[in-house]
Amino acid sequence: MSKIMPLISANCGKISPASVEDYVRAGGFSGLQKALKMPPTQIINEVKKAKLRGRGGAGYPAGSKWQQLYEIKHFPKYIVCNADEGEPGTFKDKLLLEKDPLRVIEGMTIAGYVFNAHDGYIYIRGEYAALQDDFQAAIDSAVRAGYLGDKILGTDYSYHLHIMTGAGAYVCGENSAMLNSIEGKVGRPRVKPPHLAEVGLFQQPTLVNNVESFANIPTIMQIGGEKYLSYGTVDSGGTKLICLSGNVANPGVYEVPFGLTLRDLIYDEELGGGPSGQKKIKFFHLGGQSGPCGFLSQLDTPYCYQALRDKGLSVGSGAIVVMDESVCVIDYLKAVTEFFIHESCGKCTPCREGNKQIYALLDKFAQGTASKEDYALLQRLSTLLAKASFCGLGQAAATALSTCLKNLQAEFDAHIEGRCPAGVCFTKQESGEQ
Ligand SMILES: Cc1cc2nc3c(=O)[nH]c(=O)nc-3n(C[C@H](O)[C@H](O)[C@H](O)COP(=O)(O)O)c2cc1C
Numbered sequence: 001m002s003k004i005m006p007l008i009s010a011n012c013g014k015i016s017p018a019s020v021e022d023y024v025r026a027g028g029f030s031g032l033q034k035a036l037k038m039p040p041t042q043i044i045n046e047v048k049k050a051k052l053r054g055r056g057g058a059g060y061p062a063g064s065k066w067q068q069l070y071e072i073k074h075f076p077k078y079i080v081c082n083a084d085e086g087e088p089g090t091f092k093d094k095l096l097l098e099k100d101p102l103r104v105i106e107g108m109t110i111a112g113y114v115f116n117a118h119d120g121y122i123y124i125r126g127e128y129a130a131l132q133d134d135f136q137a138a139i140d141s142a143v144r145a146g147y148l149g150d151k152i153l154g155t156d157y158s159y160h161l162h163i164m165t166g167a168g169a170y171v172c173g174e175n176s177a178m179l180n181s182i183e184g185k186v187g188r189p190r191v192k193p194p195h196l197a198e199v200g201l202f203q204q205p206t207l208v209n210n211v212e213s214f215a216n217i218p219t220i221m222q223i224g225g226e227k228y229l230s231y232g233t234v235d236s237g238g239t240k241l242i243c244l245s246g247n248v249a250n251p252g253v254y255e256v257p258f259g260l261t262l263r264d265l266i267y268d269e270e271l272g273g274g275p276s277g278q279k280k281i282k283f284f285h286l287g288g289q290s291g292p293c294g295f296l297s298q299l300d301t302p303y304c305y306q307a308l309r310d311k312g313l314s315v316g317s318g319a320i321v322v323m324d325e326s327v328c329v330i331d332y333l334k335a336v337t338e339f340f341i342h343e344s345c346g347k348c349t350p351c352r353e354g355n356k357q358i359y360a361l362l363d364k365f366a367q368g369t370a371s372k373e374d375y376a377l378l379q380r381l382s383t384l385l386a387k388a389s390f391c392g393l394g395q396a397a398a399t400a401l402s403t404c405l406k407n408l409q410a411e412f413d414a415h416i417e418g419r420c421p422a423g424v425c426f427t428k429q430e431s432g433e434q
């Protein structure tokens, strides 16, 4: 039996993306039609039963988030779709935006109806500029067909969608920084509380969900929360779009049910297909640069929120970057840290300065001048960043580092002794190159 389960990616590549006719023929907008006849509380209950967890990275239960916003009786409310997709190794929202935009629009419209919101915003990352015209074309065709805009499908409900765009800052994917950016302010994270459900976009109650999260809503409406849950595990309903990349034979986006093991995802012929070359896999990085690294001893862990968490791992954005033995962990972590130095907004000291300190220490390992004290300092710094940084960017910047310090200590020790097991560091000095 196939391990791939295309629930929300079923239309991708099979329909013309902006064609309402194609989308409706494939069952599209039936979720919205059903939802418009249901009381909002019943829709929220279906999302709760589905145990849909946010697909943007944090994995917060969507049903609880929707319930919290619903209980706030202050209007207008806004719906925001996070299409910033800045996490390196993550390219699954792009698939949906590009190949099935009407599904995202339908999910956002159902959410709009639940909260009696009349405006929704989709924040598409600047690097996806080429997608924006096509997404606008999909919005326009949905309006023309009566599924969006004034008096949707002859009801009294009106809802308008607006595209906003960023300029390529990773921190603008953080929900409060994104709202600042939409408001035309500098894209820096806000102090929380107040939470965005209370004081969000334009200081109004706001729902922020990821593209993939919204794309699941039409399916939940069509098949019901219980059925949707049954595709996954008891705590992680449905399916997940995973992005495989790195030293893996079959890189790409795959939709899989929660509950397959990491081994299935990385080695199965239909999925990752194992390492791309002759070398064995050394580690894999889950959920993007801000996620933890996993190791061979963890390969039999089921890919779902709780089981991964129990092992110190996480689903995050769905990225799985596979690294084989040709990769030096120090070299890899230097690249990860360089990313965070570049993307840190500079607002708080632990993140702004801590990442630079981590990089300098890693460089000592790469140069063969590090000591045991430097290893201990890296441990302390990784804890400090997690505890003292202002927002999720700094809090997660050293997650990969801390998992590698714990699980690949031998490789750090080898560098202290002047050996690089992957043969990446010191080679310049040994060969006398400048
Ligand atoms: C630095 C940083 C970057 C983030 N980038 C994204 C992103 O690109 N896309 C996304 O959906 N969520 C991103 N998030 C998570 C959002 O803050 C938020 O949790 C998410 O949009 C909520 O939607 P969900 O519950 O459907 O996942 C980021 C968080 C942080 C701290």
Ligand code: SF4
Pocket (backbone or CB within 6 Å): 171, 189, 343, 344, 345, 346, 347, 348, 349, 351, 352, 389, 390, 391, 392, 393, 394, 395
């Ligand atoms: S942790 Fe601090 S410096 Fe880093 S991005 Fe967040 S607010 Fe900015």
